[in-house]
Amino acid sequence: MNKIFLSAPAGLVPWTLREAADLGLVDPQADQGEKAAEVHPQSGIEIAGGAEEIYRANLHLRTATRIFLQLGAFYVSDFAALRHHVSRLPWQRYMASGQSLLVRAESSQSRLFHEHAVEREVSKAVIDRAEMLGFRLRIPADQETPDHFLLVEITRNRCTIRLDTSGEALNRRGYRQALAKAPLRETLAAGMLLASEWDQVSPLVDPFCGSGTIPIEAALLARKVPPGWQRAFAFQKWPSFQADLWESILAVAEQKIEESSVPIYGMDRNAGAVNACLQNAERAGAAQWIHFRQQAISDLPHLPGPGWVVTNPPYGQRVSAGSDLRNLYARFGDVLRSSCRSWRFAILCSDETLFRQTRLVPERALPMFNGAIAVKCFIGQIK
Numbered sequence: 408m409n410k411i412f413l414s415a416p417a418g419l420v421p422w423t424l425r426e427a428a429d430l431g432l433v434d435p436q437a438d439q440g441e442k443a444a445e446v447h448p449q450s451g452i453e454i455a456g457g458a459e460e461i462y463r464a465n466l467h468l469r470t471a472t473r474i475f476l477q478l479g480a481f482y483v484s485d486f487a488a489l490r491h492h493v494s495r496l497p498w499q500r501y502m503a504s505g506q507s508l509l510v511r512a513e514s515s516q517s518r519l520f521h522e523h524a525v526e527r528e529v530s531k532a533v534i535d536r537a538e539m540l541g542f543r544l545r546i547p548a549d550q551e552t553p554d555h556f557l558l559v560e561i562t563r564n565r566c567t568i569r570l571d572t573s574g575e576a577l578n579r580r581g582y583r584q585a586l587a588k589a590p591l592r593e594t595l596a597a598g599m600l601l602a603s604e605w606d607q608v609s610p611l612v613d614p615f616c617g618s619g620t621i622p623i624e625a626a627l628l629a630r631k632v633p634p635g636w637q638r639a640f641a642f643q644k645w646p647s648f649q650a651d652l653w654e655s656i657l658a659v660a661e662q663k664i665e666e667s668s669v670p671i672y673g674m675d676r677n678a679g680a681v682n683a684c685l686q687n688a689e690r691a692g693a694a695q696w697i698h699f700r701q702q703a704i705s706d707l708p709h710l711p712g713p714g715w716v717v718t719n720p721p722y723g724q725r726v727s728a729g730s731d732l733r734n735l736y737a738r739f740g741d742v743l744r745s746s747c748r749s750w751r752f753a754i755l756c757s758d759e760t761l762f763r764q765t766r767l768v769p770e771r772a773l774p775m776f777n778g779a780i781a782v783k784c785f786i787g788q789i790k
């Protein structure tokens with residue numbers, strides 16, 4: 408059993424924990440033992456497992472950013488000790504000739520505080536060790552996506568070495584290539600859907616859908632399509648990769664994909680955005696499940712429901728949002744009360760004053776991050 412870290416942004420960790428529990432990767436009630444989880448509310452969840460858990464977490468988790476495998480943990484107070492410990496790790500299981508390695512270090516309250524020097528020393532120790540074992544690693548070229556990414560964390564002289572198993576971050580499902588303005592990360596869109604408690608059978612509407620992230624994630628969720636179904640992962644490049652195990656995990660997941668007739672709507676007043684939605688949904692294999700329409704919020708028709716409105720309207724990053732935005736939010740609230748009364752809502756906004764213009768009364772306001780911007784997901788019922 409190894410330690411595996413399911414990294415997730417602050418705000419999404421509770422949903423990653425729930426997803427991990429649904430997958431049977433952890434038991435949230437267990438204090439100790441194999442299925443116990445160590446929850447770090449700002450950064451993710453540590454679980455125990457091996458290849459199967461790594462493969463399943465990467466394939467299925469909708470809200471996690473990356474899955475890391477812990478290769479080692481030890482105390483260090485100088486570079487010689489760091490190099491010694493690093494060179495003893497089993498690099499040949501994970502890396503092969505010609506592959507590139509990027510090392511990132513974070514250090515706090517430790518004698519080895521110079522992060523660039525730690526990165527350089529670890530990188531050199533791994534490359535030298537590989538050379539001794541008969542294979543050659545390289546530093547990635549500028550702009551090159553590395554084959555392997557190693558995270559070195561030193562806290563109070565305790566050094567933890569984690570190897571990324573995901574490759575590209577997990578929000579990159581592979582379908583979203585056409586972008587509209589201010590797109591949401593796929594992981595955040597999935598987090599909003601989970602936080603909204605959408606029942607996956609009632610209608611779902613995103614009236615500010617931009618590039619379509621929320622409706623597409625909704626369609627994938629309702630059909631039980633794994634978010635990692637269409638992409639590759641770093642662990643597939645490992646010499647120790649178990650192709651048979653991976654194929655069997657994929658086959659089980661594919662058998663669980665369902666047809667779905669749940670009505671999902673995406674609307675945006677911008678024609679370019681609607682076009683981007685169609686292209687993205689096509690790539691995600693979700694186009695036939697979503698009704699996209701070019702439409703301003705003021706023209707939102709009465710929809711059969713009740714259902715869920717899950718959306719992130721435009722927002723200024725400052726508290727003093729312009730009067731156009733304030734009017735838009737006031738209008739949005741009025742439209743929801745007339746077209747979607749008694750529906751549930753989950754609305755992402757960085758600015759509470761702006762949100763209040765809708766005169767919707769949230770039951771909860773969950774703090775989340777949209778990239779670097781602190782936002783809240785306001786959840787409640789339209790009354």
Ligand SMILES: C[S@@+](CC[C@H](N)C(=O)[O-])C[C@H]1O[C@@H](n2cnc3c(N)ncnc32)[C@H](O)[C@@H]1O
Binds near residue numbers: 590705
């Ligand atoms: C923050 S973006 C949504 C991003 C989207 N969630 C995504 O992942 O791409 C807000 C969207 O609202 C649209 N919008 C602005 N005013 C609108 C209005 N009055 N009616 C409908 N859509 C509007 C913009 O065109 C923009 O695409």
